[in-house]
Amino acid sequence: ETGVTQSPTHLIKTRGQQVTLRCSSQSGHNTVSWYQQALGQGPQFIFQYYREEENGRGNFPPRFSGLQFPNYSSELNVNALELDDSALYLCASSSGRLNTEAFFGQGTRLTVV
């Protein structure tokens, strides 16, 4: 096990609703990256948080937002859910300073109906 945990593991939401996904990073890691993995596709980079600040963003609209807390855990918030937001959401933690391996959590499977 990697020590990166995500919650919840599964979630079903209705179109238009809002959702918050959570990620606890591995001990000693100060960087959390979020990815969206649609069925049959590779993970797509959403954004990254480094020491509580957003540190880069992929090609996702502003309704995807996030936070990182002083303990380096992180949240991903998605507003105004659309059907296409249905995917596996993965977070990966790493140590930005040490450039260590990025460890993935088990993911949250979000289904928007």
Next chain:
Amino acid sequence: GENVEQHPSTLSVQEGDSAVIKCTYSDSASNYFPWYKQELGKRPQLIIDIRSNVGEKKDQRIAVTLNKTAKHFSLHITETQPEDSAVYFCAATRGLMTTDSWGKFQFGAGTQVVVTP
């Protein structure tokens, strides 16, 4: 931005044969190339990686080669076993020497490897 293409999308091999997956990248500044294995319903797990100052790296039955000039890198699995069946993803990032981009991977679309006994 970086674009990573991965081929083939599916690969069927007989147990004991070799499997090769190829990826190309567009950003010449990319300097770290990990390979992840993802079994059905599980998290991606790093199986091997290579840095831009190295041309080849081996770990038991797995090897990765990098051609910086051509901007492509490949995963080689020898003596395949049924437990090698999974989806394999290549990735690239330019963040090896800086905190600015570390952990921001551009992934390929994945290769479904099926090893038949």
